[in-house]
Amino acid sequence: MDNLVIFVIAVVAVAILVIGGGVTLAVAIYQANRLILAAASLTQSEDMSSDGGHKSGFGQTMRKDRWWFEPLWTGLGFLFFVIYVNWAAFQGEHYWHGSYLSPLYSPVLFVDIARVGAAPVGHSLFGVWPDWINAIWPPFFPTSPAWLILAGPLAFRLTCYYYRKFYYRTYFMSPPGCAVGPFSTQPIQYKGETALFIFQNLHRFTWYVACGYIAILSWDAFVSLWESGAVFSGRLGIGVGSIVLLVNPILLATYTFGCHSCRHLVGGNMNRFSGSFVSRIRFNLWKRVSWLNQRHMLFAWISMIWVGFSDIYVRLCSMGIIYDFNTW
Numbered sequence: 485m486d487n488l489v490i491f492v493i494a495v496v497a498v499a500i501l502v503i504g505g506g507v508t509l510a511v512a513i514y515q516a517n518r519l520i521l522a523a524a525s526l527t528q529s530e531d532m533s534s535d536g537g538h539k540s541g542f543g544q545t546m547r548k549d550r551w552w553f554e555p556l557w558t559g560l561g562f563l564f565f566v567i568y569v570n571w572a573a574f575q576g577e578h579y580w581h582g583s584y585l586s587p588l589y590s591p592v593l594f595v596d597i598a599r600v601g602a603a604p605v606g607h608s609l610f611g612v613w614p615d616w617i618n619a620i621w622p623p624f625f626p627t628s629p630a631w632l633i634l635a636g637p638l639a640f641r642l643t644c645y646y647y648r649k650f651y652y653r654t655y656f657m658s659p660p661g662c663a664v665g666p667f668s669t670q671p672i673q674y675k676g677e678t679a680l681f682i683f684q685n686l687h688r689f690t691w692y693v694a695c696g697y698i699a700i701l702s703w704d705a706f707v708s709l710w711e712s713g714a715v716f717s718g719r720l721g722i723g724v725g726s727i728v729l730l731v732n733p734i735l736l737a738t739y740t741f742g743c744h745s746c747r748h749l750v751g752g753n754m755n756r757f758s759g760s761f762v763s764r765i766r767f768n769l770w771k772r773v774s775w776l777n778q779r780h781m782l783f784a785w786i787s788m789i790w791v792g793f794s795d796i797y798v799r800l801c802s803m804g805i806i807y808d809f810n811t812w
């Protein structure tokens with residue numbers, strides 16, 4: 485029960501810090517934005533005729549709504565997630581508990597058994613951490629298997645059409661919102677999938693990688709139902725952690741199968757949906773994928789937050805900070 489109290493206090497403290505800090509930052513940035521707009525209006529003419537009737541200049545707009553709110557929160561939220569993932573990957577330990585594996589470390593390619601809370605060797609694909617990796621491993625990097633696998637999901641998210649929208653708006657401010665003046669017209673003006681951003685074209689291929697991760701994380705969820713991860717030989721049961729890990733691939737699937745590339749794969753390159761049996765199946769699939777696609781932003785955030793939450797849950801259990809209620 486003590487651990488439960490500590491856990492509740494920790495969750496409340498983190499919530500207060502995140503919400504309180506976020507509100508403070510939001511107010512500060514809003515005030516800064518107002519000052520910038522006020523300063524700009526002193527130096528710029530109110531003449532709007534030069535730009536098709538719109539105001540020109542950074543942050544200039546005729547919009548009266550809180551257009552800055554969405555880029556601000558998405559930018560802060562993603563930044564918070566990136567910081568957490570980097571911190572968690574740097575730990576290299578406490579990513580395994582009982583039969584639970586943190587999704588940030590899955591699949592485990594090699595395991596350094598000297599690390600506390602590392603996965604058992606039997607749950608790593610290629611066994612113990614090899615010497616040849618040590619020979620090329622940067623000395624300041626802990627032997628963390630997370631670094632070996634994070635590129636796949638990262639490439640998928642970074643090239644996602646939704647993520648592009650928000651980081652172009654939030655981080656590049658090119659422009660920060662619809663009908664809002666961009667930070668600069670040169671040299672970071674949006675130019676589509678060109679120059680440095682040519683890699684965005686890889687998105688349709690990273691989708692297959694993401695599907696592979698869903699299969700792997702589904703297997704992890706299945707393993708989590710067996711005591712100590714002993715599939716078919718251990719006792720079958722369920723714990724709170726099993727539920728957390730079961731929800732994880734489901735949420736990732738709602739995001740991955742709502743992908744624009746998936747929608748094209750399922751329903752693209754067709755002139756009509758009626759006719760053959762196969763085309764009618766594709767039409768039905770396309771309708772379902774379209775439903776997910778319309779909620780792509782929502783599922784992008786929920787699935788991303790749940791991945792972080794799953795890691796936190798496994799980590800806290802592994803560290804002995806919280807107790808995992810289970811049937812074993």
Ligand code: FES
Nearest residue numbers: 644645646743744
């Ligand atoms: S467009 Fe977002 S995952 Fe493909």
